[in-house]
Amino acid sequence: AQTVTQSQPEMSVQEAETVTLSCTYDTSESDYYLFWYKQPPSRQMILVIRQEAYKQQNATENRFSVNFQKAAKSFSLKISDSQLGDAAMYFCAYRNGGGADGLTFGKGTHLIIQP
Amino acid sequence: EAGVVQSPRYKIIEKKQPVAFWCNPISGHNTLYWYRQNLGQGPELLIRYENEEAVDDSQLPKDRFSAERLKGVDSTLKIQPAELGDSAVYLCASSLGSNQPQHFGDGTRLSIL
Numbered sequence: 001a002q003t004v005t006q007s008q009p010e011m012s013v014q015e016a017e018t019v020t021l022s023c024t025y026d027t028s029e030s031d032y033y034l035f036w037y038k039q040p041p042s043r044q045m046i047l048v049i050r051q052e053a054y055k056q057q058n059a060t061e062n063r064f065s066v067n068f069q070k071a072a073k074s075f076s077l078k079i080s081d082s083q084l085g086d087a088a089m090y091f092c093a094y095r096n097g098g099g100a101d102g103l104t105f106g107k108g109t110h111l112i113i114q115p
Numbered sequence: 116e117a118g119v120v121q122s123p124r125y126k127i128i129e130k131k132q133p134v135a136f137w138c139n140p141i142s143g144h145n146t147l148y149w150y151r152q153n154l155g156q157g158p159e160l161l162i163r164y165e166n167e168e169a170v171d172d173s174q175l176p177k178d179r180f181s182a183e184r185l186k187g188v189d190s191t192l193k194i195q196p197a198e199l200g201d202s203a204v205y206l207c208a209s210s211l212g213s214n215q216p217q218h219f220g221d222g223t224r225l226s227i228l
Contacts, residue, residue: 004157033214035216037219042221043204043206043221043222043224044118044219044220044221044222045206045208045219046219047217047218050216091157091158093157097214098214101171102148102160102171103150103158103160103217104160105157105158106157107155107157108155108156108157
């Protein structure tokens with residue numbers, strides 16, 4: 001079974017600065033996807049960024065980028081120029097490739113933005 | 116396009132009572148998921164549907180939980196009877212199919228008294 005570990009229950013960053021959220025995972029599969037989801041207090045899970053395991057290039061979406069280290073099974077999220085609206089719970093998630101399997105989530109990191 | 120719609124948003128019931136949650140996925144999305152999110156945790160998959168067929172229900176506590184997706188569109192998740200440990204947020208998600216991102220609804224927060 002796959003597992004996802006987020007070792008930072010809470011992180012705090014000053015507005016406009018950069019923060020990195022950590023995630024490690026364990027799998028015996030070679031084909032899989034990794035995701036970062038944002039969950040504000042409204043509860044809706046919003047997809048931030050996704051990475052295909054077969055791609056060596058790290059995914060980027062505007063201020064959000066990942067550092068995908070496949071050998072180390074590490075998948076960190078970097079948020080540049082942090083904004084107040086970035087404050088939320090962030091969940092790292094894993095899914096096997098080749099199908100529509102459910103997601104395996106980590107426990108989440110609570111991100112606080114200091115004005 | 117309209118997102119995944121769930122109702123009710125909140126539900127408070129006494130233990131041993133039945134409860135049902137409803138989900139309307141994004142139009143055209145064949146795959147539908149139900150997740151349970153306990154306080155301070157990430158969501159955990161309960162069941163996955165491909166059209167009207169439940170293709171993965173291995174994590175669904177079948178003694179008290181049931182789900183259906185008649186006609187392959189809307190879905191209902193039921194708990195009967197509810198127990199104190201069922202207090203959680205129940206999230207519904209849908210996707211267009213294989214290897215497509217999952218889109219989540221706002222969830223139903225269930226509180227058991």
